[in-house]
Amino acid sequence: MEILIPILTAAVRSGTPILYATLGEIVTEKGGILNLGLEGIMLLGAYAGFAVSYSTGNAWLGIAAAFFVGTLLGLVHAFICVTLKGNQVVSGLAMTMFGTGASSLLGRNFVGFTIPGLNKIPVPLLSDIPVIGPVLFNHDALIYCSYALVFFLCWFFNSTRQGLYLRATGDNPRAADAMGISVAKTRYFYTMVGAGIVAVGGAYMSVAYTKMWAEHMTAGRGWIAVALVIFAIWNPARAAFGAYLFGGVEAFQLRLQAAGTTIPAPILMMLPYLMTIGVLLFISIKKGKGIVFGAPASLGLPFFREERD
Amino acid sequence: MDARAPSKPLVRMEKITKRFTGVTANLDVDFDVRPGEVHALLGENGAGKSTLMNILYGLYRPDSGVLTIEGKDVSFSSPRDAIASGIGMVHQHFMLIPSQTVWENMILGLEGLSSVLPKRAIRERILELSSRYGLSVDPDAKIWQLSIGEQQRVAILQMLYRRAKILVLDEPTAVLTPQEAEHLFVTVRQMTSEGHGIVFISHKMDEVMGLSHRVTILRKGRLVGTVDTASTTKEKLAEMMIGQKMIFSIEKKELQPGKPVIECASVCALGDRGIPAVSRATFMIREQEILGVAGVAGNGQQELCETLVGLRKVESGAIRVNNEELTNSIPKTFIDKGIHYIPADRKGTGLVPNMNVSENSILKRYWSRAVSKKGFIDWKEVFSFARGLVSRYNVSTPSMETPVRNLSGGNLQKLMLGRELSDSPIAILAVHPTWGLDVAATKFVREQLLAAREAGCAVLLVSEDLDELLAMSDRLAVMCKGEIMGILDSPAETPVEAIGLMMAGTPAEEALASAPRGGGKS
Ligand SMILES: Nc1ncnc2c1ncn2[C@@H]1O[C@H](COP(=O)(O)OP(=O)(O)OP(=O)(O)O)[C@@H](O)[C@H]1O
Ligand SMILES: [Mg+2]
Numbered sequence: 001m002e003i004l005i006p007i008l009t010a011a012v013r014s015g016t017p018i019l020y021a022t023l024g025e026i027v028t029e030k031g032g033i034l035n036l037g038l039e040g041i042m043l044l045g046a047y048a049g050f051a052v053s054y055s056t057g058n059a060w061l062g063i064a065a066a067f068f069v070g071t072l073l074g075l076v077h078a079f080i081c082v083t084l085k086g087n088q089v090v091s092g093l094a095m096t097m098f099g100t101g102a103s104s105l106l107g108r109n110f111v112g113f114t115i116p117g118l119n120k121i122p123v124p125l126l127s128d129i130p131v132i133g134p135v136l137f138n139h140d141a142l143i144y145c146s147y148a149l150v151f152f153l154c155w156f157f158n159s160t161r162q163g164l165y166l167r168a169t170g171d172n173p174r175a176a177d178a179m180g181i182s183v184a185k186t187r188y189f190y191t192m193v194g195a196g197i198v199a200v201g202g203a204y205m206s207v208a209y210t211k212m213w214a215e216h217m218t219a220g221r222g223w224i225a226v227a228l229v230i231f232a233i234w235n236p237a238r239a240a241f242g243a244y245l246f247g248g249v250e251a252f253q254l255r256l257q258a259a260g261t262t263i264p265a266p267i268l269m270m271l272p273y274l275m276t277i278g279v280l281l282f283i284s285i286k287k288g289k290g291i292v293f294g295a296p297a298s299l300g301l302p303f304f305r306e307e308r309d
Numbered sequence: 310m311d312a313r314a315p316s317k318p319l320v321r322m323e324k325i326t327k328r329f330t331g332v333t334a335n336l337d338v339d340f341d342v343r344p345g346e347v348h349a350l351l352g353e354n355g356a357g358k359s360t361l362m363n364i365l366y367g368l369y370r371p372d373s374g375v376l377t378i379e380g381k382d383v384s385f386s387s388p389r390d391a392i393a394s395g396i397g398m399v400h401q402h403f404m405l406i407p408s409q410t411v412w413e414n415m416i417l418g419l420e421g422l423s424s425v426l427p428k429r430a431i432r433e434r435i436l437e438l439s440s441r442y443g444l445s446v447d448p449d450a451k452i453w454q455l456s457i458g459e460q461q462r463v464a465i466l467q468m469l470y471r472r473a474k475i476l477v478l479d480e481p482t483a484v485l486t487p488q489e490a491e492h493l494f495v496t497v498r499q500m501t502s503e504g505h506g507i508v509f510i511s512h513k514m515d516e517v518m519g520l521s522h523r524v525t526i527l528r529k530g531r532l533v534g535t536v537d538t539a540s541t542t543k544e545k546l547a548e549m550m551i552g553q554k555m556i557f558s559i560e561k562k563e564l565q566p567g568k569p570v571i572e573c574a575s576v577c578a579l580g581d582r583g584i585p586a587v588s589r590a591t592f593m594i595r596e597q598e599i600l601g602v603a604g605v606a607g608n609g610q611q612e613l614c615e616t617l618v619g620l621r622k623v624e625s626g627a628i629r630v631n632n633e634e635l636t637n638s639i640p641k642t643f644i645d646k647g648i649h650y651i652p653a654d655r656k657g658t659g660l661v662p663n664m665n666v667s668e669n670s671i672l673k674r675y676w677s678r679a680v681s682k683k684g685f686i687d688w689k690e691v692f693s694f695a696r697g698l699v700s701r702y703n704v705s706t707p708s709m710e711t712p713v714r715n716l717s718g719g720n721l722q723k724l725m726l727g728r729e730l731s732d733s734p735i736a737i738l739a740v741h742p743t744w745g746l747d748v749a750a751t752k753f754v755r756e757q758l759l760a761a762r763e764a765g766c767a768v769l770l771v772s773e774d775l776d777e778l779l780a781m782s783d784r785l786a787v788m789c790k791g792e793i794m795g796i797l798d799s800p801a802e803t804p805v806e807a808i809g810l811m812m813a814g815t816p817a818e819e820a821l822a823s824a825p826r827g828g829g830k831s
Contacts, residue, residue, distance in 0.1 A: 160424050161416070168406050168417050175404035178368065179467070180389035180418030297408070306329075306369055308662075308714045 007251045008135040012143060013209060015240075015247025017042070017218070019146050020201030021225035022232065022239040023153060028074070028194030029229060030157065031187045032170035033081055034300040036092025039222030040099020041073050041195050042202030047103040049203025050110060050213040059118045062207050063142065063200060070199025073099070074192035082187045085302035100216065110213040117211035118142055140208050142200075149197070153236040166190055170296030173303040183303050201225070224276060231280030234295060246276040317380065318343050319475050319506045320365065320396070325374035327360055329715070331707035334360040335371070338532045340525055342475055342506035347497060349521035349538070350510045351550055353747040354719025355705060356527040358510050359401055362477045365508075366398040367391035389418065397473025399464040401480050401510075401718075401745070407453040411435070411446050411463050415470050438469050442496045456607050458489040465496065476500065477508040482516055483745045486605050486773055494520055512747045514543040526550055551749050559755050559780065562763060566783065567596030570736045570767035571617060571648070576626035578616045586612040588791045589626070594736060594767040599758065601782030601800065602771040604812055606741075609791035610771040611653060614738045617769070618643045618650045620658075631735070644673060647735035651725060651742050653771075655718070659725045662714035666706050667695035669713050670728050702727035703753065719750035726757055736767040743777065755781060775805065787811035795820070 021038050028035045035041075045066035053062030073095060080091040118140035127137040136147075157163040168176040169186045177183050201221075206213055224246060232238035249272040257268055318341040327335040334357040342348050350358045363369045365376070367385030376383050378394045385391045391398075405414050412431050416422060432448045439445055444462040452460060461481060468476055478497075482490040497507055497520065511517055517524060518538060526533040526549045533549045547555040572593040580586030587609045594600045602610050615621035617628060619640040628636045630646050643650075652658040660669045671680050671691050680690045695709050702723045706716055713721060722742065729737060739758060743751040758781065762768050772778050778785055778800065785800035786793050787808060795817025797803050807824035811817060 159426060161419075161422050161426055162424060164409070164413050164426070165417065167409065171406045171408055172404065175406055176417060178366070178388050178398070178400065178404040180387070180392045182387070182389070 005131060005134055007248065007255065008131075009138070010251030010254075011244050011248035012135060012139065013247065014250045015243040015245070016143050016146055017201040017204045017209065018221050018225050018228065018246055019150075019240055019243035020204060021198045021222055022228045022243055023146075023149055023236055024070075024194045024197030024199075024201065025225055025229045026194075026232070026234050026236060026239060027153070027197060028191050029299055030166050030170045030234060030296055031190040032173060032296050032298045032301065032303075033078065033187050033191045034088045034092065035074070035077055035095070035191065035195065035198075036089060036226060037073065037077060037095025037099065037195075037222075038198050038225050039218060039220065040096035040103075041070055041198045042099070042205070042218045042222045043103035043216070044073065044099045045070050045199025045202030046206040046217055047107045047110075047202075047213065048199070050113075050115065050206035051106070053115050053117065053207050054110065054113060059115070059207050063203050066199045066203030066207075067196040070196035070202075071192040073199070074195025075188070077195065078188045078191040081191070081302065082184050085304065088300050088302075096222070104215045107213050107215065111215070112212075114212045115207070118208040142204055142208055150236045150240050157236075167296070170298060173298050173301075174305075177303070177305060198222075198225075220273065224273060227277060228280070230295075231277075231283065242276060242280055245279060246272045249275045316343050316345070319379060321377045322361070322365060323375045323377075325361060325364060325376075326372045327357075327364060327369060328372055331711065331715075333530050335364070335527075336530045338374075338527065338530075340532075340535075342508055344474075344504045344506050345501050346522040347501060347507045347509050347520050349517045349524045350508060350527065351517060351524055351546060352527035353550060354745075354750055355529075355717030356550075356747075357530040358527055359479055361527070362398060362479055362508060362510070365391065365475075366396055366477065392418070392471050392473070395472065395474035396477070397468025397471060397475065398477040399461065399468065399479060399481060401483075403460050403464050405452045405460055405463060407451070409452060410448070411450050411452065411455075412448040414452060414463060415448075415467055417467075419471070434470065435466060438466055442466075442469065442499055443492065444496060456605070457484045458486065461485065461489075461493070469500075473505070475506045475508070477510075479510045480512070480745055481509070482511055482513060484606065484773075487775065490516070512745070512751070514546060514748065517546070518543055528552060547748055550747070555748065555752075559752060559759065561759055561781070564597045564763065564783075566598040567765065569593040569595050570631060571769075572629040573617070574627045574629075576613070576616055576628060577624045578612050578621050579624060580609075580612055585624075586791050587616065590791075590793055591626075592786055592793060592796060594769055596735075596765050596767055597762055598783040599762055599768040599770050599781050600796075601778040601785040602769065602788055603775060603778050603785055603808060604773075604788035606773055608788045610788055611740060612791075613788070614650065614652075614740055614769065614771060617738055618648055620650075647732070649673075649729040649732065649734040649737050651729055651737065651739040653740040653744060655721045655725060656714065660713050660721060663712050665710045665712050666699065666704070666716075666724065667691050667709040669724065670695040670698050673728060674732065698724065698727040698731060702757075718745040719747055722746055722754060723750065726754060730757060730761060733764070734761070734766060736769070737761055738769045738771075740771040741773065742770070743772070743774070775808065779805075787817075789814040 021042055025035060025038055048069040049062040049066035052065035053059045077091055077095060080086040081088045120138060120140055123137040127133040157167060165181050166186060169181060169183050173183045202218060205217055228239055228242040232242055253268040253271045257265055321341040323339050325335050325338045338361055340361060352358050360369060364371045367388040367390050383394060412435060415435055416431055435448045444466055446459055446462050481493060485493065501507060509521055521538045523535055524538055524546060525535040528550060573590050576587060576590045577585065578587040590613055604610055612621055616623050619638050619642065623636050627634060630648060635642060656662045671694060674680060680687055680694060692709055699706060704720050704723045706720060742754050746754060758768055770781055782800050785797045787795055789812055794811040804824040807820040810820035810824060
C-alpha cells in the first residue's frame with residue numbers, strides 16, 4: 001500500500017493533461033465535428049500557458065491564455081469544417097502540424113526556463129482520508145477543476161437542454177436542423193470550447209506538471225486522447241478512467257527507470273501507450289456487442305441542408 | 310365538411326419555383342391551405358411534392374415566389390422561422406434522433422425552456438397531447454425501440470407540441486399498417502375540427518378520396534390544378550397526375566408451380582441487437598409462384614430475407630437452393646446461384662447513393678465478362694448496359710452520371726428492379742417493393758414481379774399492404790414476432806380477419822376457426 005500511494009498520486013497528476021484533452025475532444029465530437037488537431041492544440045496551449053505565466057508571473061493568467069488560444073484554433077477548425085465544409089481529418093492533421101511547428105518556433109527562447117507554476121493546495125479534511133486523501137485531494141487546483149469538469153460534463157450531456165441539442169446535432173444534424181436547432185452555431189461553439197479545454201490540458205503540462213517549457217513536450221498525448229475518446233465511448237467518466245490508467249503506467253515506468261532496471265528505457269516509455277490502448281481495446285471488445293451508443297452518428301460529416309442523402 | 314365557408318387561407322404559396330442541378334423541381338406552383346381542411350397533394354414520384362413542402366417548412370429556399378402566412382408576406386431562412394410561424398412537417402423519412410428518448414426528441418430546438426430540463430412537465434404535456442389526439446406513446450422509450458408507426462406518432466406529437474397550426478404530412482401512410490393508418494385519420498380529423506390545416510401527401514388514391522377536402526395535382530414540377538375532392542373521382546385524379554388514362558387492375562395468369570427453388574428448414578436468426586428475430590422458419594418457394602409474407606413491419610421479415618441471401622448469420626436450421634445446401638454461404642454464392650434481393654432499404658443495402666446511375670447498374674455484375682475486360686471495367690459496355698436498363702424500366706434520370714441519391718423514390722426502385730431482373734434470376738426476394746411509389750410505378754413493379762413469375766422465377770414478396778399481397782400471392786405466409794404463424798394455400802379465399810388475427814400472433818388453425826368463413830375481402 002505504502003508504495004502504491006505515490007504511484008497513484010502521480011497517476012492522477014500525469015493523467016490530467018490527457019484527461020483535459022479527452023474531455024475537450026468529447027465536447028467537440030458530441031456535436032459531430034472530429035478534431036484530430038489535439039496534439040498541436042495541446043502544444044500551443046502548453047506554450048501559451050508557459051509564456052504568459054512566465055511573463056506575468058501569474059499561472060492562472062497562463063491557463064486562461066491557453067484556453068483562449070485553444071478557442072482561436074477551434075474557430076479556425078470550425079470555419080474550415082462548418083462554413084467551408086472541408087475535410088475534417090485534413091483540417092485536424094494540418095492543425096497538429098501547425099501547432100507542433102509553431103510551438104517549437106515560438107518557444108525557442110523559453111527552453112530551459114522554469115516557472116513557479118501552480119502550487120499544491122491540499123483540500124482540508126478530505127486530504128486527511130487515508131489513501132484517497134493523498135491520492136485525490138493533495139494536488140493543485142487545476143486537478144480539482146478536472147474532477148469538477150468530469151461531473152459537470154456528464155450532467156450537462158444528459159440533463160440539460162443545451163446538452164441535448166448538442167447530442168442531437170452530432171447524431172442527426174438533419175433532424176436537429178428540421179427541429180429549429182442551428183447546426184452551424186452549435187458546431188462552432190462547441191468546437192471552440194472543446195479546443196479550449198484541450199489547450200488547458202496542454203497548459204497543465206507546462207504550468208503545473210513540469211513547470212517548464214520543452215519542445216514537443218506533450219509527446220503524443222494528444223493522439224492518446226483521440227483514441228481515448230473512442231474507447232471511452234464519448235463518456236466523460238470512462239475518459240477519466242482511461243486517462244488515469246495512462247498516468248498510472250507512466251508513473252510506474254518512471255519509477256522502474258529510476259530504480260535502474262535492465263529493461264531498455266524506450267520499451268518502458270512505450271508501456272503507458274500500449275497498456276492504455278490494450279486495456280481499453282479489451283474493454284470495448286467485451287462491451288462491443290450490439291450497437292455502441294455514444295458515438296455521434298454523424299461524426300466527421302459536413303452538413304448540407306439542401307443536399308439529399 | 311361542406312359547412313366550411315371558403316375562409317381566408319392560413320398559408321398561401323404563389324408562383325413558387327425551385328431548381329436543382331439538372332432538374333426543375335417546382336415551376337410557378339400556387340398552393341394554399343385553409344383552416345379546418347385537409348388539402349391533399351398528389352403527383353408521381355419526382356413531381357416535386359416534397360420539394361414544395363420543404364420550401365414551406367423553410368428547409369429549401371425557393372428561387373422565386375411568394376409565401377404568405379395569414380395574409381403577411383414571410384421569408385423563411387430556416388425551419389426555425391417556419392416553426393415560429395406555426396408550420397409543422399412530418400417528413401417522408403422521419404427526422405428523429407434514434408439514440409434519444411421520446412421526450413428528449415419532443416423538445417429539440419424549443420426556445421424558452423429552462424436549461425435544466427423540467428422532465429416532469431414535459432412528460433405531462435406529452436401525455437396530455439397524446440390522449441387528446443389519440444397518439445399513444447411512452448415518453449421514456451428510446452426512438453430506436455419504437456416501431457415505425459410509433460415513431461410517426463412521435464413526429465406528429467413533436468409538431469403538436471410546438472402548437473403547429475398547419476401540419477404537413479409527407480406520405481404518412483406509406484409505412485403504416487391499415488389499422489395504424491385508420492388511427493392516423495382519426496387524429497387528422499380531430500385536428501381539422503380544431504381548425505388546423507393539414508397537407509396530406511399520399512400515393513394511395515383511396516386515402517386521398519376519403520380524407521381530403523381539396524386536391525392539388527403536380528406533374529413534373531408544374532401545377533396541373535386544384536379540385537374539390539367531392540367533385541372528382543379516383544380515375545380523374547390519376548389522369549391529371551400522369552397525363553393519360555390509367556387502368557388500376559393488374560392481370561395475373563393461372564400457373565402451376567414447379568419444383569422448389571428455395572427451401573428453409575427451421576431457420577433461426579438474431580436481429581441487429583442480438584435478440585432472436587427469426588425462429589424456426591420452415592417453408593419453400595417453388596418455380597412460377599409468389600409466396601407472400603404478411604406481417605407488421607419489424608416482425609422478422611427483413612431478417613428472414615437477409616438469411617436467404619447470406620447477409621445474416623443463420624444460427625440454426627438449413628437453407629437449400631435447388632437441393633444444394635447453402636446455409637451461411639457468402640452473398641456472392643447466392644448471387645451466383647441466381648437468388649436476387651430487392652431490399653426495403655434502397656439507399657443503404659440496395660444502391661450506393663453517391664455513385665452514379667451507370668455504376669449502380671453494374672454493382673452486382675462487375676465481375677461478369679460483359680462489363681469487364683481482364684479485370685478492367687469496360688465503361689463503354691457499362692454505359693450501354695445502363696442506358697438499356699434505364700430505357701427498359703422507364704427510369705427518369707437527368708443523365709447516366711447523376712448520383713442516385715438525387716433520384717426520386719420511384720426511380721430508385723425501378724433502377725434496382727431493373728438491375729435485379731436483368732440477370733434472369735431463379736428467385737427474387739422483394740421487401741416492400743412498392744413502398745412510397747406512385748400508382749403508375751407501383752403497377753409497373755407489380756407487373757414486373759408477375760412477369761418474373763411467368764418466366765419461371767420463384768418470388769418471395771414481403772409487404773405490409775394486404776391488398777397487394779392478396780392480389781399477387783399464390784400462397785401467403787403470415788409472420789408475427791419472428792415466427793411463421795401459418796402458410797395459407799389460397800389467401801384470396803381466406804377471411805381478412807383471420808389474416809389480421811395471425812398477424813397479431815394467433816396460430817393459423819385458431820384464427821381460421823374463429824373468423825367467419827366466406828370469400829375474399831369483407
Ligand atoms: N436536394 C436535392 N438535390 C437535387 N435534386 C433534388 C433534391 N431534392 C429533390 N430533387 C429532385 O427534384 C425532383 C422533385 O423531387 P421531390 O422529392 O420533391 O419529389 P416528390 O414529388 O416528393 O416524389 P416522391 O413521391 O418520390 O417522394 C426530383 O426529380 C428530385 O430528384
Ligand atoms: Mg416526396
